C-alpha cells in the first residue's frame with residue numbers, strides 16, 4: 001500500500017454509486033465543473049466528500065501547489081534528465097524567457113508557412129509528415145479531429161518503419177508537389193530517418209531536381225538536420241525542454257498549422273493556454289486536472305484497477321485514445337519515485353479505448369458484466385461534426401449517456417443471472433461545446449496536466465522515458481552483429497525470419 005493519506009482513503013467505507021447519489025443530493029454541484037468549452041462530470045465516480053477530502057490532503061502532503069508552480073516557472077521538474085518541461089510556454093504560459101523563445105520560434109514557423117503559401121517551395125499540394133511517437137501522434141490527432149486533410153493540402157503522416165506505411169502514404173501523391181516534413185526531436189530515431197531516406201529516394205527516382213529542397217525539418221537538434229542535408233532556412237527548431245509527447249504545440253505541429261491555417265493553430269494554443277491558467281490558478285477542490293487525477297488514483301491506487309477505458313463518442317476524436325496512450329503510459333508507466341526508490345503501489349494503468357458507438361458492439365460486454373472493474377471515460381460534443389439528419393447526433397449522444405447510466409445502475413435478475421448487471425461501475429463524462437481548435441487545445445492540455453497531477457500524487461517523474469531504450473539497443477545489436485548471444489527463442493526467430501541476413 002502507498003502513502004498514509006492513500007491508506008486512509010482505502011480504509012474509508014466503499015459506497016455504492018446509487019447510494020452515494022441517494023445520500024448526497026448536492027452531488028452534481030460538487031462534481032460537475034465547467035471550464036471554458038468543456039464540462040466535466042465526475043458525479044458517477046466514487047468520489048465522496050470523505051474520499052475527496054482524503055485526496056486533497058494527499059495533494060497537500062505531496063506538495064502539489066509547489067510542484068505545479070515549479071512546472072510553470074521552468075524549473076528542472078524532469079529531475080532525472082535535469083530539464084524543465086516547457087510545453088505550457090509554447091502556448092504563452094510559463095517563464096518570460098521561455099515564452100519569448102517559443103513566440104520567436106512560432107514566428108519562424110508562421111513565416112515559413114507564409115513562404116510556402118507564396119510559392120517559395122514551388123507547387124505544394126501534398127504534405128508528407130514523417131515522425132513517430134510524440135512526433136506523429138499529436139499532429140495526426142489535430143489534423144484528423146479538425147478535418148485538415150484535403151481542404152488546403154493532402155496530409156499523410158507516416159510513422160511505422162514497415163515500408164507499407166510509407167508506400168501507402170505516397171500512393172497518389174505527386175512527388176513534384178509534395179513537401180516532406182521530417183519530424184524528430186533528436187533527429188536520430190531509426191524509423192524516422194529510414195523513412196525520410198526512402199522519401200528522398202522516391203523524389204530522386206521521380207526526377208525531382210533538388211529533393212532536399214523539398215524537406216522541412218522539425219527538431220530540437222537543428223545541427224543534426226543540417227548534417228543530414230536540410231537547408232538551415234527550412235529547419236523549424238523547438239526547445240529541448242519540450243518533451244516529445246508534449247510537443248504538438250511546437251514546430252512538431254507544423255503540418256496541422258499548414259493544413260488548417262495559422263489562425264486555427266493559434267486558437268488551439270489559446271484553448272490550451274486557458275486550461276493552463278485554470279490549472280495554475282484554481283484551488284484544488286475546483287481544479288479539473290487534479291480532480292480527474294483523484295479519480296485515477298482512487299481506481300488504480302485504492303481499488304487496484306489495472307486499466308482505464310476512454311471512448312470518444314465523436315468520430316472526430318477517434319485518434320484521441322491512441323494519442324493518450326503515449327501521453328499517459330509513457331509518462332507514468334514507471335516503477336521508481338523521483339528519488340529512485342521503489343514506488344509504494346501501482347502507478348499508471350493501461351489506457352485503452354475506442355470510438356462510440358462502435359465500442360458498444362465490441363467491448364462493452366466486459367465493461368458491464370465482466371469480472372474486471374474498469375473506470376470508463378466518455379468524451380462527446382454538443383455540436384455535431386456533420387450536416388446530416390440530426391437524428392444521427394442525437395442517437396450518438398443518447399447512446400453515450402445511456403452507457404454511463406447502465407454501468408452505474410446495473411440490472412438485477414434473480415431468475416436468470418446471465419442477464420443480471422452488477423452495476424456500480426463508474427464513469428466520467430466530458431462534454432465539449434464543439435470539436436473546435438480552442439476546445440481541442442483545452443482538452444489536450446487538461447490531459448497533460450492530469451498526467452502531471454497524477455505524477456505528483458505518486459511522487460514520480462512523468463517527463464523521462466528510459467524504458468524505451470533497451471528494446472532499441474537490442475534491435476541495433478541484432479542489426480549489427482546478428483542473432484548470437486541471445487536466448488534460443490530470439491535466435492531461432494531471427495534465423496527463421498531473417499535467415500543469414
Ligand SMILES: O=P(O)(O)OC[C@H]1O[C@](O)(CO)[C@@H](O)[C@@H]1O
Pocket residue numbers: 132133134135183184185186187188189192244245330465468
Ligand atoms: O521525436 P524523436 O526524437 O524522433 O522521438 C520519437 C519518439 O520516441 C520516443 O523517444 C520513445 O518512444 C518518444 O518519447 C518520442 O516521442
